[in-house]
Amino acid sequence: MLSNVDWLDEKAAWPVAPPDPPPGAGTVAFLGDAALARMSDTNRSGTEGAATGAGDAAEPNAAARAAPEWVEHVTRIRDARDEAAFAELFAHFAPRVKAFLIRSGADGALAEECAQEVMATLWQKAHLFDPARASVSTWVFTIARNRRIDALRRQRRPEPEDLPWGPEAEPQQEDMLALQQDSERLAEALRALPEKQRHLIERAYFGELSHGEIAAETGLPLGTIKSRIRLALDRLRHALK
Amino acid sequence: MKTEITHHLTPQLLMAYSAGTLPEAFDLIVASHLSLCDACRAEAESYDAVGGALMEGETSEMSAGSLEATLRMIREGGAAEADAPCAAAPPATAELPRPIRDYIGGDLADVRWQGMGMGVRQAILPVDGPATARLLHIPAGAEVPDHGHKGTELTLVLKGAFRDEDGRFGPGDVEVADEAVEHTPVAEAGEDCICLAVTDAPLRFAGLMPRLAQPFLKI
Known part of the structure; x- marks a missing residue:
């Protein structure tokens, strides 16, 4: 069970005191749970959820591209060593x-x-990118994270067993699109979070947060993305049998 | 080969793995469980998506000529690494998940066991950082010895099974126990039990790492 003592000191250092963790925070409320509940809601209302909100909001960066376009850029690097595509990804x-x-x-x-180095790795590993399981943002994040662990922490980063794509396991276009759209919705939901909640999640990823602080339900649509990834993994395992 | 996994990693551990804030030993056991458990792998990858979305939020200008420098880096050194993944396909006969094989430098047959008495054997794996990792080999029917976990201990079953107050743990199952948990795991009769056990050592925590990792682990 969570003991308050572990993070009390950190709390004192916060400019704004974070909310106290609810009782039983460690076992009940977490990102995934709220998202799972939301996921079944989304499924009931069909595909509307994907169409509303996300993407409509004005992007501050005029050059910003939709997730599927970035996938195409990575494909161009993989298939044609396309430096123009790389330059756009780099920018x-x-x-x-x-x-x-x-x-x-x-x-x-x-x-x-x-x-x-992270961008060079993107070029070198373009053939390993799997658009049915990740957006380009997600993929770049994992490369950057691993580089951080290596450079800042000087630690090895054990990764799960590879699930290499077989020839018949080429991702289906609709799976790929759905996952990419889910990723955009997730990013949109994250932007829409109240400042305080987003701040908690940022601290978790930038490496300075205790888990009690993030116990609040944020309602991010993590569940759909998780189920898509699960589906892709199931197909892959099936194809490998 | 595939058995039903009933004991999973906590969302906190999966998120911390995705964020990259865990000690190496915990990364190792999480990666090993993910190699066996699609449900947790999908969840961990969804936390990667959160990381990707977070990364979109802020920019810091790259210095002039950085694109050209990167393209030069690619032209000079890239090809060898790009070819590597072909060799990464797991041998069909592998007994241990790849993250563990990488630390052993081989498979189960290559583990250098040390006796701990009563037929129990262990092999310490070479991880850095404030947490330790070891493989345990417990004879069928034997009790897991008190290996003195002072902090959080995660135990992943690789072969065989053990039982304790929290139930039965078979291949792929992971038990998350903190120091408050009093448990006496017993290996099931019939097959020796092989586990990966990682534990943090709160007394050795010093400096930056504990602030990052400890709260996640004190669940």
Whole structure:
């Protein structure tokens, strides 16, 4: 059971005191649970959920592209070593990777160097990207995270067993699109969160949060994305038999 | 080969794995469980999606010429690494999940066991950081010895099964126990039980890491 003592000191250091964790926070309320409940709601109302809200909000960055377009860029790198596609990906993602690394504690020079390495890894591993299981943002995040663990923590990063795509396991277009749209909805929902809740989640990912603080239900639509990934994994396992 | 997994990782551990804030030993056991459990793998990947969405939120300008420098890096050194994944396909006969094989430098037959008495054997795996990882080999029917976990201990069953107050743990199942949990796991009769056990050591926590990881683990 969660003991308050573990994070009391950190709490004192907060500019704004976080909400107290609800009793039993460790076992009951968490991101995934609220999202799961929401997921069944979404399923009941059909595909409307995907169409409303997400994508309609004005993007501050005029050059921003929809998730499926980024997938196409990665495909162009994989199939044609397309440097123009890479330049566009670089313009969008490299500054984001750099900001992520700086927020995680890297100085500007190290963040710059690592961001370049992350983008080079994107090029080298383009053939491993699986658009039925991740958006390009998600994929770049995992590369950046691993680079951070390696560069800032000097630790190995054990990864799960690979599930290589067989020839017949090429992702289906509709699975891919659905997952990409889910990812956009998730990003939209994250942007729409109250400042305080988003701040808690950011702290978890930038590496300075205790779990009691994130116990609040945020209602992110994580459940749908999870079920899509599950579906892709099921198909893959089936194809590998 | 595939058995029903009934004891899963907590959302907190999965999210911390995705965020990359766990000690190496905990990353190892999470990665090993994910290799066996599609449900947890899907959940962990959905937390990756949260990370990706968060990363979209902020930018920091790259220095002039950074794209050209990166393209140069790609042209100079990329090809070898790009070919590597072909070799990564798991051998069909592997007994242990790949993350563990990577630490052993081989499979179950290559583990260098050390006796702990009463037929129980262990092998410490070379992880860095404030938590330790070991493989345990418990003879069928034997009690798991008190291996002195002072903090949070996760135990992943790789072969055989054990039972304790929380139920039966078979291949792929993971038990999450903190120091308050008094349990005496007993290996099931019939087959020796092989587990991966990781534990944090609160007394050795110092500096930055504990603030990052400890709260997640004190569940």
